[in-house]
Amino acid sequence: MAKDVIRVKALGLLAARLPGGSPTVVDCPEQGRLTADELRKTLGIPDDEVFIVIVNGRRVKADYPLAPGDEVTFVPPVAGG
Amino acid sequence: MPGFTGKILRVDLSRGEVSAERPPESFYRRYFGGRALAAYYLLREVGPETGPLDPGNLLILAPGVLAGARVAGGSRTGVACLSPLTGGFGSAEGGGFWGAELKRAGWDAVVVTGRADRPTWVHISDDRVELKDASGLRGRTTAEVEEAIKAELGDGRVRVAQCGPAAERGVLYANVVFDLIHFAGRCGCGLVMASKNLRAVAVRGTGAPEVADPGRLRELARWMATTGLEENRAFHENGTPGVVAPLDAQGGLPTRNFREGSFEGADRIGAEALNGTLLIGTDTCHACPIACKRVVEAGSPWPVDPTYGGPEYETIAALGSLCGVSDLHAICKGNELCAAHAMDTISTGVSVAFAMECFEEGLLTPEDTDGLELRFGSAEAMVAAIERIARREGRLGELLADGVARAAEELGGRARELAMHVKGQEVPMHEPRLKAGLGLGYEVSPTGADHCHNIHDTIYAKSVKSVMPLGILEPLPADDLGPAKVRLFHYKVSWQHFLDSAVMCYFTPWDILQVVDMVRAVTGWNAGLWELVKVGERAAVLARLFNLARGFDASQDRLPERFFQAFEGGPLEGVAVDRAALKEARRLYYAMAGWDEEGVPTPAKLHELDLGWAARD
Numbered sequence A: 001m002a003k004d005v006i007r008v009k010a011l012g013l014l015a016a017r018l019p020g021g022s023p024t025v026v027d028c029p030e031q032g033r034l035t036a037d038e039l040r041k042t043l044g045i046p047d048d049e050v051f052i053v054i055v056n057g058r059r060v061k062a063d064y065p066l067a068p069g070d071e072v073t074f075v076p077p078v079a080g081g
Numbered sequence B: 001m002p003g004f005t006g007k008i009l010r011v012d013l014s015r016g017e018v019s020a021e022r023p024p025e026s027f028y029r030r031y032f033g034g035r036a037l038a039a040y041y042l043l044r045e046v047g048p049e050t051g052p053l054d055p056g057n058l059l060i061l062a063p064g065v066l067a068g069a070r071v072a073g074g075s076r077t078g079v080a081c082l083s084p085l086t087g088g089f090g091s092a093e094g095g096g097f098w099g100a101e102l103k104r105a106g107w108d109a110v111v112v113t114g115r116a117d118r119p120t121w122v123h124i125s126d127d128r129v130e131l132k133d134a135s136g137l138r139g140r141t142t143a144e145v146e147e148a149i150k151a152e153l154g155d156g157r158v159r160v161a162q163c164g165p166a167a168e169r170g171v172l173y174a175n176v177v178f179d180l181i182h183f184a185g186r187c188g189c190g191l192v193m194a195s196k197n198l199r200a201v202a203v204r205g206t207g208a209p210e211v212a213d214p215g216r217l218r219e220l221a222r223w224m225a226t227t228g229l230e231e232n233r234a235f236h237e238n239g240t241p242g243v244v245a246p247l248d249a250q251g252g253l254p255t256r257n258f259r260e261g262s263f264e265g266a267d268r269i270g271a272e273a274l275n276g277t278l279l280i281g282t283d284t285c286h287a288c289p290i291a292c293k294r295v296v297e298a299g300s301p302w303p304v305d306p307t308y309g310g311p312e313y314e315t316i317a318a319l320g321s322l323c324g325v326s327d328l329h330a331i332c333k334g335n336e337l338c339a340a341h342a343m344d345t346i347s348t349g350v351s352v353a354f355a356m357e358c359f360e361e362g363l364l365t366p367e368d369t370d371g372l373e374l375r376f377g378s379a380e381a382m383v384a385a386i387e388r389i390a391r392r393e394g395r396l397g398e399l400l401a402d403g404v405a406r407a408a409e410e411l412g413g414r415a416r417e418l419a420m421h422v423k424g425q426e427v428p429m430h431e432p433r434l435k436a437g438l439g440l441g442y443e444v445s446p447t448g449a450d451h452c453h454n455i456h457d458t459i460y461a462k463s464v465k466s467v468m469p470l471g472i473l474e475p476l477p478a479d480d481l482g483p484a485k486v487r488l489f490h491y492k493v494s495w496q497h498f499l500d501s502a503v504m505c506y507f508t509p510w511d512i513l514q515v516v517d518m519v520r521a522v523t524g525w526n527a528g529l530w531e532l533v534k535v536g537e538r539a540a541v542l543a544r545l546f547n548l549a550r551g552f553d554a555s556q557d558r559l560p561e562r563f564f565q566a567f568e569g570g571p572l573e574g575v576a577v578d579r580a581a582l583k584e585a586r587r588l589y590y591a592m593a594g595w596d597e598e599g600v601p602t603p604a605k606l607h608e609l610d611l612g613w614a615a616r617d
Ligand code: SF4
Pocket: B072, B073, B074, B095, B096, B283, B284, B285, B286, B288, B289, B290, B291, B292, B293, B505, B506, B507, B508
């Protein structure tokens, strides 16, 4: 995994929201880092479709600062049956 | 009368008689179909002296107002009875084509009573109703029976509802299946059907249900075939197994008998694993372009017959993560076995997981299991246990075929703490430690733990757009159990009870106002959302009264103890259901619903719901 990118997954129906599908990678320059929520906006994923965000296996808050090499997962709310 | 045929078929198997009942339009507007209609019949005709397997119990097959109309999701069928699993109100719904066919044959519902003196199946062909000999069908798989009936009638298009061999052997959670792959899964309705010596009800109709405003209905159907489908492509592609990964990430994927909420094998059992391996196609229900049903096929070591479709999320979790099993092939085999024998995959999986934990804790010994090493993670043991349950084979089969509540009573002691059920109904694959309001729903549902007429709190944590027409205006945290959540719960669950009375699919992406629109278009009634929510609430209250009359009380509105214990790891580490908050929410719900402190609907509430006839004095 290249260190200057962030690997992004979107689960369930959110997968269709990622340009090119899930998983995907986005550039993460050392300068001007994104928060988890800014990444969501950059990807065009509506806030109300995300229940939680997980970074490197841990649930994080919206203002979590992302670093190169991070793995970010957007998780939608689901009912299921 | 647009929307309804105006005729309900009564079948008395003891007398071998059939007749037609013709209720007035006002009856249909009050009780609609599905759950509300069934609750009306059950409360009026099945008294507390009647046992679930007595001839006096009713088996009701009731689709809804939209059945047969060309709109997606409207042709499910409700099945109801006094449940042998819970000893109370039993109600389950299944999709497919049977409901639409019954409507085309000119009937709104079938109400069966009595017990035939020999194995019987019922053939409905428009107005003609015949009782046929089913002696040759006993013990045969559901696919064999469907094939035999079609062959006997020389009609490949007849639609068949049936119970299966599991019911004939007395499995308490035997179910009723439509068209082989659509299950009215819960409450053991299949066992009641078998107790009547009734194996199948086959229907063929040549009529067309009357619709008041076909133009409006066509517009709605066009929306679903374009926008609705476009926005839900991923659901078509993944079906319900698509929720495995998100639930696992949230810590809400029931694992190893609800001890854990995430599963290390989750990525091997979800949609991503199924697609491109065992999945060979999709299937659908009447008039539905979404086609979310899975069809799987597999070879050795466990041949899986695609005739039986494929597993839903509930099945994948119940036979998979809940048993610690990450072998998708084995899960598909388990699903096929449950389908061929017609038994509920949720209750089956919860029973097997219970037995695995009992075995690991030494509460079940190898002597009890005839040597079967019932350990979490063993795919072989999971499949073998299902085969034994379906045949009630050996001590293990006998024990688990009665469900976890009875099995735990028999084993006694600590086994009771491992039995995951409410009112005898095994808990479905959703976590109240993730979704707090869902836990309240498990407690107060008339059918025991149920995830359908319930809320899934995570949906409302960010957006309440879908429930704004109900007057819910602000998002609420998933773990919240305050008054605003209870209000959301009360309104939304009443709406769900309406959906189960219109017998509509929950997965079709109709919004609440489109459903109201559909009901108006089909019936021509000047009906509104308020009236329909009241129909749902009426269904819930009738079901509650039915249970109260049979000796249920507030003390049965209780979650299993395990949910009050914190997860020891995973995304929800340290999280437990807040006992005090849940108790307060339950008290508040009773009050909001117009029930007294003991959970009994007040006479005023009965009158408010136009149920004065059900008031005791
Ligand atoms: S969404 Fe799925 S379950 Fe619902 S009607 Fe369509 S195919 Fe059937």
